[in-house]
Amino acid sequence: MAWFRSFIQVSKIKSSVRPTKPTHFFTPLSHFSSAAGPAEAAVRERWGLAPTGPDDKPRVVVLGSGWAGCRLMKGLDTKAYDVVCVSPRNHMVFTPLLASTCVGTLEFRSVAEPIGRIQPAISSAPGSYFFLAKCTGVDPDNHMVHCETVTDGSNSLEPWKFKIAYDKLVVALGAEASTFGIHGVTDNAIFLREVHHAQEIRRKLLLNLMLSDVPGISEEEKRRLLHCVVVGGGPTGVEFSGELSDFIMKDVRQRYAHVKDYIHVTLIEANEILSSFDDRLRQYATKQLTKSGVRLVRGVVKDVKSHKIILSDGSEVPYGLLVWSTGVGPSPFVRSLQLPKSPGGRIGVDEWLRVPSVQDIFAIGDCSGFLESTGKPVLPALAQVAERQGKYLAELLNGVAKAGGGQANSSKEIALGDPFVYRHLGSMATIGRFKALVDLRQSKEAKGLSLAGFTSWIIWRSAYLTRVVSWRNRFYVAVNWFTTFVSGRDISRI
Amino acid sequence: MAWFRSFIQVSKIKSSVRPTKPTHFFTPLSHFSSAAGPAEAAVRERWGLAPTGPDDKPRVVVLGSGWAGCRLMKGLDTKAYDVVCVSPRNHMVFTPLLASTCVGTLEFRSVAEPIGRIQPAISSAPGSYFFLAKCTGVDPDNHMVHCETVTDGSNSLEPWKFKIAYDKLVVALGAEASTFGIHGVTDNAIFLREVHHAQEIRRKLLLNLMLSDVPGISEEEKRRLLHCVVVGGGPTGVEFSGELSDFIMKDVRQRYAHVKDYIHVTLIEANEILSSFDDRLRQYATKQLTKSGVRLVRGVVKDVKSHKIILSDGSEVPYGLLVWSTGVGPSPFVRSLQLPKSPGGRIGVDEWLRVPSVQDIFAIGDCSGFLESTGKPVLPALAQVAERQGKYLAELLNGVAKAGGGQANSSKEIALGDPFVYRHLGSMATIGRFKALVDLRQSKEAKGLSLAGFTSWIIWRSAYLTRVVSWRNRFYVAVNWFTTFVSGRDISRI
Structure with a gap:
């Protein structure tokens, strides 16, 4: 269980290192030492955020930073949940105005909204994070997602693999x-x-x-x-x-x-x-x-x-x-997930946007669709659908936490309220x-x-x-x- | 002399092709025909802008679009000259504020000025052009520069080589x-x-x-x-x-x-x-x-x-x-030019910013320096030096045109006025x-x-x-x- 201890350690790391204050004009460089040795490299794949304890704040992991994911994060009660977002981009795109940027009517930055501005806790709360990474696998049995950093060919860091445990997982990966x-x-x-x-x-x-x-x-x-x-x-x-x-x-x-x-x-x-x-x-x-x-x-x-x-x-x-x-349409990764599917290959959800047959997994936005069994049609891939679902799910999850069901596997008995209804x-x-x-x-x-x-x-x-x-x-x-x-x-x- | 006729033809091309007006909902695509045949490919390297005739407006070719080149173009009298700029970028960078853009204090576009805004004739006057290209060679004997398009790896067009004849050439290629x-x-x-x-x-x-x-x-x-x-x-x-x-x-x-x-x-x-x-x-x-x-x-x-x-x-x-x-310091291309050099390997100029031993070539900005024979020091590579030189040279060239010396090889007898003096x-x-x-x-x-x-x-x-x-x-x-x-x-x- 050595790796599990590392888990715990990492998730509890405090800023124990004093920032070096410059005391004189020419600072000696002696405080730099050589890089991490091979022993450390061997444990790389194991480290991550460990499961929360019964007394910890429960953790919502959000995959994606589009309309659905961002609206959800905005609405989540950060007193009730730690929010962890995993996405290859650190901003939301205001897609309806994207076409205007191609010819310079608008500037690119005018349509990009950093996630830290949408949900400030992400950049400052101790247990909330944004990770510039893609999800490479979902493990519903262990309430865990596998991730890998995205570096766009930059040589800053070798691709870094890590696992994050979740209490609630929201898949909002969009479409391709x-x-x-x-x-x-x-x-x-x-x-x-x-x-x-x-x-x-x-x-x-x-x-x-x-x-x-x-x-x-x-x-x-x-x-x-x-x-x-x-x-x-x-x-x-x-x-x-x-x-x-x-x-x-x-x-x-x-x-x-x-x-x-x-x-x-x-x-x-x-x-x-x-x-x-x-x-x-x-x-x-x-x-x-x-x-x-x-x-x-x-x-x-x-x-x-x-x-x-x-x-x-x-x-x-x-x-x-x-x-x-x-x-x-759904991305190859969404297609590859071992989860129920709606017509068209999206992740299948029930009327409360839950993915059935697994615990604590929800799917919203373009990557999700109502299961055939709900009798409802798959909603169109529109910003307003995604946004409405994000808003709905934030309220649902906030209610679940209030009722004491924030932790993993603890919300089975909790009433979820009204199902999601889309009005165009x-x-x-x-x-x-x-x-x-x-x-x-x-x-x-x-x-x-x-x-x-x-x-x-x-x-x-x-x-x-x-x-x-x-x-x-x-x-x-x-x-x-x-x-x-x-x-x-x-x-x-x- | 077939290629010379093509030269002339190209430089005189009029917009003889009527723009196709859409007349009905589904336009037939028949007016597209196959691409240029091999016969045309063979003449590619020869085409360009031919020497101006004695009754044409003389042509100033400016290599580069930095402080020096842009200030020059701004000041040139476009009634007296056609202006042709060859540069791998279509804008000038306001370099003193560039550092502020790295962290987002300023936006990138706020420090980039399109050349067409600096000298509007470039984008609309019939004989003035901006070419997104790099200069690959200068031929002082024939008053000609060799150029090649810059496409940054885009597959829009195969690299395209062309020659441009000049009446006056201003080298403002900056430094590296x-x-x-x-x-x-x-x-x-x-x-x-x-x-x-x-x-x-x-x-x-x-x-x-x-x-x-x-x-x-x-x-x-x-x-x-x-x-x-x-x-x-x-x-x-x-x-x-x-x-x-x-x-x-x-x-x-x-x-x-x-x-x-x-x-x-x-x-x-x-x-x-x-x-x-x-x-x-x-x-x-x-x-x-x-x-x-x-x-x-x-x-x-x-x-x-x-x-x-x-x-x-x-x-x-x-x-x-x-x-x-x-x-x-000077770029490898500047070093390779068969022109007189100043101390430090820049293009050597006299007090009127002329390159001696050749006709009608001037050099300004970071790529140029006073020749040792002038007894003046090489000026520092500063925006204000480049800008002042561009301004000075524009006035000098305007004066030359007024005195009837705008054409190639025709300004030998014309008084150039006061030499360039730099005041920091x-x-x-x-x-x-x-x-x-x-x-x-x-x-x-x-x-x-x-x-x-x-x-x-x-x-x-x-x-x-x-x-x-x-x-x-x-x-x-x-x-x-x-x-x-x-x-x-x-x-x-x-």
């Missing part, structure tokens, strides 16, 4: 962009789900604008470089196309006057664009996008080469920038040129408000501005919108 | 960080000269802060990961150390409370810090930095390993982040904690104002705020300072 097994998508297309995707799109777009101005390049090549193709006509694809056409009409005309007639946007969709909106709004969007110069093409992508797409009818579409936004609040999408769609009906058949145009755009902007998590970012989003309006988008390729 | 041939510096240390360096530092610092919180990591390793070492005690090294200690004292204490006692900054300098400032200011800086927790170590670096530095006295300094700011306006450096040094004397021996403390800090901030090139960035710098003061620095690792 679907490629439908089409060859070449992963290698050549850029998704639009993370800040680094938006950064890559912005860098590539600016690169192609500059490369197309190189002397001697053929007309054909110029047109290819400046052909921006978006595959997928959902809200992300449409919003990105709208932003791109705004960028072309306002900024490219001014700042890249030499090549302004060569740049074009094509949106490829197999079915209808914005299929979740009603016919009238869809027609409006189609008209507006076409007016802004976006070419709408109905087609099915068969193959993606490095400089061209092959459609199923055999036609070839050369491109310089390819953005892929055809929808999402409506959908919004901007389509560029100060125009947006707002559909406030619960479903396509229901009655209610649905409108399109400038008023919708004002509603869209106001709604998202108030939804941005922190005051800091709300301020920055407003400042970015203001400077974009006054002096155009920033085109430094940094 | 010196490693003094010390092994391991390039592989393990990060310089602080470009925005991407600052981005790398910020990402690594935040990564290390998070990795050091991983459970089970040894005390030793934790201390190493959070040991930030700065080599070089010039203004850049000192300002970065000051910013870092501000970040530690304000933000790390709050946002990384678990590891706050482990993070330390060490500044290694072989001689004295801030050697260009006077004794009193230097002592003040030393006291303030020490008070802020920066360890000042006098030492000479002998070898840099991936996790530790070896000093010449044999002592080892483990580090998690290593920033190298020991000064600059003083030096400034911030040292953190609302303190700075301001030395307004022309040299260490001269009389004049020199002060340190809060007033200097106000002067420092005001001076730089007014010097930031565009109103947009001036506004953003002020907004960044404000939010940093109110809500701390952003710690999202994006």
Whole structure:
């Protein structure tokens, strides 16, 4: 049980090391000694956070830092629980505004919210932590998750494996962009789900604008470089196309006057664009996008080469920038988990968002779906679903702790209250040129408000501005919108 | 002379291709045809901008987009000249504020100024261009430069070689960080000269802060990961150390409370810090930095390993982040140019910043230095020297054009006016904690104002705020300072 003692030790480490105070101008370097020896390396995989004792605060481990996980952490009562978050990114992305960052309407940092700002206990409470790591395995029998640090190729630290014991585990790992097994998508297309995707799109777009101005390049090549193709006509694809056409009409005309007639946007969709909106709004969007110069093409992508797409009818579409936004599905890791599954391969949950057949595991957001046995449909992969589930589960867990069921395996007898019910609040999408769609009906058949145009755009902007998590970012989003309006988008390729 | 005709053709290409207007919902894709054939590939290296004719506007080609090149472009009379800039980056970096971006006091975009904002003609005038490319050779006999596109590993376009004819050539290629041939510096240390360096530092610092919180990591390793070492005690090294200690004292204490006692900054300098400032200011800086927790170590670096530095006295300094700011020297490309050289290997210029023995070539900024024959010393590699030279040369070239000497080989008989004289306006450096040094004397021996403390800090901030090139960035710098003061620095690792 030597390793278990190390566990306990580690979880109880106090800041026993006095910080070295500089006492004179040239500090001797003698307090540095050589690095850890081989004996220490051997125990690396064993160390971690040990199970909490009966008198300790129970620990909620949250996997993921998206809408669901962050809303949950925000709502958790940190007097009742220690919160440990494991995620490969230390911030939440305000995804509805991500498309705006690709062309510089907004800055990247204005849509990224550090987790420590969402739940301050994470960065300061003694038993709460954020770990920059990915989860590599879940062990429900031992109430334990296996993790490995994420270092993005930096040589700071060798990959470090550790285990964390949980009292409650919340899986909020989100989903991955679907490629439908089409060859070449992963290698050549850029998704639009993370800040680094938006950064890559912005860098590539600016690169192609500059490369197309190189002397001697053929007309054909110029047109290819400046052909921006978006595959997928959902809200992300449409919003990105709208932003791109705004960028072309306002900024490219001014700042890249030499090549302004060569740049074009094509949106490829197999079915209808914005299929979740009603016919009238869809027609409006189609008209507006076409007016802004976006070419709408109905087609099915068969193959993606490095400089061209092959459609199923055999036609070839050369491109310089390819953005892929055809929808999402569960990640291979989520698929691999030995847990019950909902239709579509998500983690199956009951009406209280619990994963049945195991104790103390919950799943929320895009990675989870109601089990067939609940008789409820799998909810769409939307921010508002994830956020509502995070909020619901935080309240549920707070109630469980209050009733004395915070510890592992101790909540069986506790009443969980009302099950989770999702009420759709409506959908919004901007389509560029100060125009947006707002559909406030619960479903396509229901009655209610649905409108399109400038008023919708004002509603869209106001709604998202108030939804941005922190005051800091709300301020920055407003400042970015203001400077974009006054002096155009920033085109430094940094 | 077939290739020469292509030259002419290319330089006169008009926008003869009508932009395809979308006429119906589903646009046919038939107007895309296959890519350029092999015949075209064969002529690739030949195409470019041909020599201007006697009736054309003369062309100034500027190599580089730093302080010198950008100030020159800003000042050039675009009615008299077409301006062509060749540089691997499409923006100028406001270097005095770069250190502040590493810890998030300022945002990266607030210190980057797109060239098109500095000289709008570049992005819109018919004969003016910006090419994202590096210069690979200068051919003074034919008044021609050889260039190759820069694509950063993107597969957008194969490397593309082209030649540009110039009437006047201004070499403003700047300098490179010196490693003094010390092994391991390039592989393990990060310089602080470009925005991407600052981005790398910020990402690594935040990564290390998070990795050091991983459970089970040894005390030793934790201390190493959070040991930030700065080599070089010039203004850049000192300002970065000051910013870092501000970040530690304000933000790390709050946002990384678990590891706050482990993070330390060490500044290694072989001689004295801030050697260009006077004794009193230097002592003040030393006291303030020490008070802020920066360890000042006098030492000479002998070898840099991936996790530790070896000093010449044999002592080892483990580090998690290593920033190298020991000064600059000419780049290998500048050294390789077959042009006269000044002491230190820079491009040699006369008092009018002309490169003698060749026609119509000028050199300004850190890549240039007075020839020994002028009897003047090589000026220090400072932004203010570069900027003053850019301004001077713009006026000189404008005068030459007015006198009818704008074309290649036509300015021999034209009087150039007063030679360039450099008058040092003083030096400034911030040292953190609302303190700075301001030395307004022309040299260490001269009389004049020199002060340190809060007033200097106000002067420092005001001076730089007014010097930031565009109103947009001036506004953003002020907004960044404000939010940093109110809500701390952003710690999202994006």
